[in-house]
Amino acid sequence: MAKVTTTKELAQGGVRKRKSQPAPFSPPLTVSHRELLYKGSDDRFRQVIYLFVEVLGRFSVCRDAFGRSIGLTGSQFAVLAGVAYRQGEQGVTIKRLAQYIHLAPTHVTTEVGRLIRMGLLQKFAADDDRRSVLVSLTAVGEETVATVNHFVRRVNDVLFEGVSAEDLERAEGVFNRLSRNSEFAIAELRVAERESAESDSRWGMGR
DSSP: OOOOOOHHHHHTTOSOOOOOOOOOOOOOOSOOOGGGOBTTBOHHHHHHHHHHHHHHHHHHHHHHHHHHTTTOOHHHHHHHHHHHHHOTTTOEEHHHHHHHHTOOHHHHHHHHHHHHHTTSEEEEEOSSOTTSEEEEEOHHHHHHHHHHHHHHHHHHHHHTTTOOHHHHHHHHHHHHHHHHHHHHHHHHHHHHHHHHHHHHHHHHHTO
């Protein structure tokens, strides 16, 4: 049976002193750019990253909802809307469309094909270059975009309540920079993963 320490023993110092606790863990910095640190801490930087992820995730939820309202996926909605706002009088190329909506050209090509089969888009050769394919809305596609726009505008008005034109301009600058940098970051990820795989392979061979 475990011994019960009495009040008298406590008063006489009969209880062993607890061992000193180790110093609390101090997490390393997740970024080394001094301009992103506040008083030597990267806490604000990490909070902004979490905020970015949250907001972008909610934007994706909205886009998916726009698509569902007209029987499309979020990506298909983005392609359809992208064509609507970039086709002009002659249509838009896959390359320019992909650049506008920031999706991979191969993915855009696939979704364009699906939307053509749905009767929402049409494609044809450019007059000045028969090798170049242009895409535009069909009459059904135009009607679909006009129909969903009421829903899109309603949600966007809520999303961007209190956001000024100057805020949008600053956000555009930040996200353009992040878009460019992210290409290099992904390349760095691939290099690190390849090096890790090669290291694991060498370690396995040496066992």
